[in-house]
Amino acid sequence: MDLLQKIKANAKLHNKTIVLPEGTEERTLQATDILLEEGIAQIILIGAPEEVKSEATRLGLKNIDKATIVDPKSHDKMEAYAEILVELRKKKGMTMEKAMEVIQDPLYLATLMIKAGDADGEVAGALNATGDVLRPAFQIVKTMPGISVVSGAFIMILKDKNYGNDGMMVFADCAVHPNPTASELAEIAVATAKTTKAIAEMEPRVAMLSFSTMGSGKHEMVDKVVEATRLAKEMAPEFQIDGEMQADAAIVEAIGAKKAPNSEVAGKANVLVFPTLEVGNISYKLVQRLAGAEAVGPVLQGMAAPINDLSRGCSVSDIVNLVAITANQAAGM
Numbered sequence: 454m455d456l457l458q459k460i461k462a463n464a465k466l467h468n469k470t471i472v473l474p475e476g477t478e479e480r481t482l483q484a485t486d487i488l489l490e491e492g493i494a495q496i497i498l499i500g501a502p503e504e505v506k507s508e509a510t511r512l513g514l515k516n517i518d519k520a521t522i523v524d525p526k527s528h529d530k531m532e533a534y535a536e537i538l539v540e541l542r543k544k545k546g547m548t549m550e551k552a553m554e555v556i557q558d559p560l561y562l563a564t565l566m567i568k569a570g571d572a573d574g575e576v577a578g579a580l581n582a583t584g585d586v587l588r589p590a591f592q593i594v595k596t597m598p599g600i601s602v603v604s605g606a607f608i609m610i611l612k613d614k615n616y617g618n619d620g621m622m623v624f625a626d627c628a629v630h631p632n633p634t635a636s637e638l639a640e641i642a643v644a645t646a647k648t649t650k651a652i653a654e655m656e657p658r659v660a661m662l663s664f665s666t667m668g669s670g671k672h673e674m675v676d677k678v679v680e681a682t683r684l685a686k687e688m689a690p691e692f693q694i695d696g697e698m699q700a701d702a703a704i705v706e707a708i709g710a711k712k713a714p715n716s717e718v719a720g721k722a723n724v725l726v727f728p729t730l731e732v733g734n735i736s737y738k739l740v741q742r743l744a745g746a747e748a749v750g751p752v753l754q755g756m757a758a759p760i761n762d763l764s765r766g767c768s769v770s771d772i773v774n775l776v777a778i779t780a781n782q783a784a785g786m
Contacts, residue, residue: 456610456621457749457774460652464493464780471776471783472572474559475580476500482509482517484772489516493773494780496520497572499559523566525557534565541568541593560585564593567758573783576775578763587753590760597644597757599688602637605629605751606648607737612745616704617723618655623648624725624740627733628751635677639684642726644754646692649724651785652752652778660703660722661685661696662732666712678728693718700725700736752778759783 475481476498482505485496498505502522509517535552538561542552555561560581566572577586587603596603605628614620625645626633633641638661646657663678664670678697685694695718702712702719709720727733741748752775753761759782761775 456608456653457777459654460774460781461491461493461777463654463784464777465491467780467784468492468495469573469780469783470495470497470571471779472497472499472563472566472575473776474499474563474575474577476522476559477504477508478579479508479512480767480769480772481579482512482514483769484776485520486512486514486516487769487773488776489519493777496776497566498522499525499562501526523562525559525562530569530571531556534562534569537565537568538593558589561589561593564589564760567760568593574759574761574779576761576763576772576779578761579765579767579772582765583762586760586762590756594756594758594760596755600640600644600755602633602640603629603753603755604633604641604644606645606754607748607750608653608752609737609740610747610749611740618653621653621655622704622723622725623653623657624727624733624737625754626727626730627737629730629753631730633681633729635680636684638677638681638726638728639688640755642681642685642694642724643689643692645724645726646689646694647785648752648754648782652781655723657692657724658718658722659685659692659694659724659726660698660700660718661694661726661728662700662703663697663728664699666698666702666719667716669712674728695719696726749774749778752782754782758786 471494477500498520534556538552539547563575604626606625609622611620649657661682665675682696695716701708703722706720713719740746759779
């Protein structure tokens with residue numbers, strides 16, 4: 454059973470409820486049909502019911518009736534959700550009248566469903582830009598306790614099984630935060646370790662990457678990673694986190710043994726934490742293209758509930774996979 458099959462199998466056991474705010478979008482509906490057919494998650498679709506059903510009929514979908522369809526313009530919990538929004542945003546001038554308008558936006562409605570406990574997670578982005586998906590998430594769901602920064606991890610599935618766990622690794626941050634401070638980098642490391650355990654079901658061995666290994670190089674950029682490593686170990690002593698180390702020392706056992714002989718992570722890392730977004734984004738794309746690796750993600754981490762963003766060029770299978778991942782994240786919280 455490959456990783457994605459395992460993720461889907463685990464999602465079925467958890468039976469989480471995932472809200473899809475782009476409920477009339479064609480690929481989203483096709484993915485919903487598959488998700489419900491396979492029992493991967495319970496699905497809430499946000500959209501005018503007649504439009505959702507008409508589109509489902511046009512596409513020949515058989516399982517949409519198993520989804521909960523919520524009309525953003527008219528439903529039983531409008532006032533309750535508006536009250537939650539007013540309470541959260543009253544210092545920003547939110548009134549009940551304004552809230553009743555805002556909650557008709559499916560992206561805001563989806564996050565309020567999560568805040569109210571009516572959904573466990575959200576997947577969006579087939580139609581909407583990343584900023585539009587994340588804005589209500591930051592305002593309403595917010596970050597996990599003790600975490601101030603959101604980051605994006607990629608699950609990398611390599612053809613060469615000598616690396617990571619049988620060819621499986623997790624890279625972060627490759628999607629969100631351009632230049633984290635030492636404390637933010639520590640938070641990213643801990644969040645990525647938790648993501649790795651919840652989704653990939655492997656014990657994380659986290660390498661904090663740099664151009665230096667255990668003091669071989671001197672620079673303020675190295676100092677940041679050294680400090681981040683110290684903080685991450687304090688934050689999450691239950692995880693194996695070590696650094697600073699170069700990429701080859703992190704993933705090649707012979708090099709790790711030579712450059713960092715006392716490290717429990719060096720040469721065995723299955724999680725790579727990059728010092729900046731620039732490095733992370735370039736690295737995952739190079740590995741994806743040059744090594745023919747499959748890159749699953751980005752999986753957003755650090756939010757108080759799982760909210761994941763799709764590429765607007767996503768496929769139906771991308772949506773199915775990300776809903777399954779989101780369900781696993783929710784179960785791991």
